[in-house]
Amino acid sequence: MxxxxxxxxxxxxxxxxxxxxxxxxxxxxxxxxxxxxxxxxxxxxxxxxxxxxxxxxxxxxxxxxxxxxxxxxxxxxxxxxxxxxxxxxxxxxxxxxxxxxxxxxxxxxxxxxxxxxxxxxxxxxxxxxxxxxxxxxxxxxxxxxxxxxxxxxxxxxxxxxxxxxxxxxxxxxxxxxxxxxxxxxxxxxxxxxxxxxxxxxxxxxxxxxxxxxxxxxxxxxxxxxxxxxxxxxxxxxxxxxxxxxxRQAPQVYGEIAGYGATFDPKPGSGRAPALQRAIEVALEDADTEPGGIGAVFADAAALPALDRIESEAVTKVFGPRGVPVTAPKVLTGRLNSGGAPLDLATALLAVRDGVIPPTPHVTPAEEYDIDLVGSEPRRSALRAALVVARGHGGFNSAVVVRACAG
Amino acid sequence: MAATEFTLDDLKRILLQGAGAAEGVDLDGDILDTDFEELGYESLALLETGGRIEREYGIRLDEDQLVEADTPQALIALVNATLAPAGQAA
CATH class of the missing domain: 3.40.47.10 (Thiolase/Chalcone synthase)
Incomplete structure (x- = not known):
């Protein structure tokens, strides 16, 4: 195995x-x-x-x-x-x-x-x-x-x-x-x-x-x-x-290649949020460098403090504007426990078709140094994608999906 | 005033409302002496059905007797036996 x-x-x-x-x-x-x-x-x-x-x-x-x-x-x-x-x-x-x-x-x-x-x-x-x-x-x-x-x-x-x-x-x-x-x-x-x-x-x-x-x-x-x-x-x-x-499955969408999960420090402790570490653990688990990731499907909280934490985590791991970031959930709303699985499905379809779906209506604030995919889908020969999800109360999780060769 | 009678049609109506019908089971067939389990109704479905009968007819079914009524015939008999004294009292 x-x-x-x-x-x-x-x-x-x-x-x-x-x-x-x-x-x-x-x-x-x-x-x-x-x-x-x-x-x-x-x-x-x-x-x-x-x-x-x-x-x-x-x-x-x-x-x-x-x-x-x-x-x-x-x-x-x-x-x-x-x-x-x-x-x-x-x-x-x-x-x-x-x-x-x-x-x-x-x-x-x-x-x-x-x-x-x-x-x-x-x-x-x-x-x-x-x-x-x-x-x-x-x-x-x-x-x-x-x-x-x-x-x-x-x-x-x-x-x-x-x-x-x-x-x-x-x-x-x-x-x-x-x-x-x-x-x-x-x-x-x-x-x-x-x-x-x-x-x-x-x-x-x-x-x-x-x-x-x-x-x-x-x-x-x-x-x-x-x-x-x-x-x-x-x-x-x-x-x-x-x-x-x-069993000759009709298709293999891709592999669940890496996973990382962390929990945020107690509010007011002064310690850094743990989202970045979840991303790093997922990449390590997938045995991939940041450069191997073709797109990030963001948690996209849409609250300034949380958006800042996520954009900083992505920038620290991938570099300023180092990877396309998208949030197709702006078209569905946040689906609670259904949100991240939908993002996983979307990421797998993006890898299959070589298309990163758009994030319509959003103009990124200047303070965020991320490459947000705009209102048009973006062609890309991506082989792997990262899905980020946060839960109320301090949960941070990240999963890498990757195409399976052959 | 005649006492209310609980019939097979009443039971089928309440079963369908509260628990639906299993695929491949014909409630319009000869089901009077068929086990509820064979008809696709587990204990929870019968608990729900009992609750609905109690609410609609304003009665309380004996819990032990309800559990023991494992065919439509037995449940109809239990409901009618419970209805009769209530009817006489009215």
Whole structure:
């Protein structure tokens, strides 16, 4: 075993495109999925812009046994897992149950389902709470439901580290595969665009209060004013390179080549933030020099203090304007645990097609010495890309994806 | 006033609302004596179904008896037995 772990299937659900092909076309063209929240009336709330997935019909894709027991985020995750497995040419029924696992990230659990049942509890009483509330709002519910639906009983779990969780989950999946598991579905999907989820996200103090979909989420811009939340994410089919070749997988998108994770020092300690170290560890783990990275998919917090930390980390590792930096998430909003897996999928597609997707509407502030890919996609023969993700509370994670020769 | 009667159609309606139907299972077939498990309903689905019946009919089902009612026939009988005294009291 070389220990090389590759991605052979992608399942994507994003506000600007459902399905990897539609999403990738939207990301390249700069098509945005951000607009005024429509799932409930946001007029009484300080933040009103969101990245919503429109036209998702759970009943059309899932058995009627599953729909009443699942939150929207789980329904989107189940359909995305189906897409990823089909894309990889994998029929789970043909593999031994214990050779397949599921490791997802969760940032909030099933908020919309939970809100409905908590409303039943306080307005009507305990008799009116769904029995499915017992698991439908768990962090681990997406992993559990994907596992049950596909008969995947190998190593499984959930990682909870806000937006960084998607990378931490993929790294955990890689560990399991290196430990002998043949296939893991990994990544994350979140969808908390209900009033309760909205209030919970508002409490972070990081949401944009803009009403202009083009100006609401502007990372690295002098006008940065917080982020727009979105829903969705991506699930990836991961397996050993040998196994993918042996079964003649339809495609190998690339390798999960390196991973680094750090935790920030306590605020006020005076010690430096730890993001740069996470990037360095990921590069070391991938056994690559900074020059081997063709693009950085930024965390892109869109808060000046956090943008500064990220731009400095990138500049210190890669040199001033030393690598193209992009943030296609300005078209989707931040998707919590779904954000980084979507960036991984995007990075793999960028490597496949030799195109770095754009960061529309953003004019980088002068203080940031980074080469931000502007409003047009950029042609590049990149072989590897770095995805950076940070979670509220001090989580820093970075993953290197790399093309697989031959 | 006639006492309410709980029928197979009522049960099917509530099952579909609360738990859906498994693929390949025809609830319109002869299911009265088929195990719920065979029909694709695990204990949680039956807990949900029991809760919905209780809310709709304003009754409380005995928990042990609910767990033991493993076919539609048995559950319908349990609901009707629970309804009857409530009906008489009214």
């Amino acid at each position: 070389s220990g090389r772990v590759v991605v052979t299937g992608l399942g994507v659900a994003a506000p600007n495109g459902v399905g990897a092909a539609d999403y990738w076309a939207a990301a390249r063209n700069g098509t945005s999925g951000i607009g005024r929240l429509s799932r409930f009336d946001p007029s009484g709330y300080p933040a009103r812009l969101a990245g919503e997935i429109t036209g998702f019909d759970a009943d059309a894709h899932l058995p009627s046994r599953l729909v009443p027991q699942t939150d929207r985020m789980t329904q989107i995750a189940l359909v995305s897992a189906d897409c990823a497995l089909a894309d990889a040419g994998v029929r789970p029924g043909e593999l031994p149950d214990y050779d397949m696992g599921v490791v997802t990230a969760g940032a909030s659990g099933g908020f919309e389902f939970g809100q409905g049942e908590l409303r039943n509890l306080w307005s009507k009483g305990g008799q009116h709470v769904s029995a499915y509330q017992s698991f439908a709002w768990f962090y681990a519910v997406n992993s559990g439901q994907i596992s049950i639906r596909n008969g995947m009983r190998g190593p499984s779990g959930v990682l909870v580290s806000d937006q960084a969780g998607g990378l931490d989950a993929v790294a955990q999946a890689r560990r399991h595969i290196r430990g002998g598991t043949r296939l893991i579905v990994s990544g994350g999907v979140d969808a908390s665009l209900c009033p309760w989820g909205w209030v919970a996200q508002l409490a972070s103090g990081r949401l944009s209060t803009s009403d202009d979909p083009r100006r609401g989420y502007l990372p690295f811009d002098a006008a940065a004013c917080g982020h727009v939340p979105g829903e969705g994410g991506a699930l990836l089919v991961m397996e050993p390179l040998e196994s993918a070749r042996q």
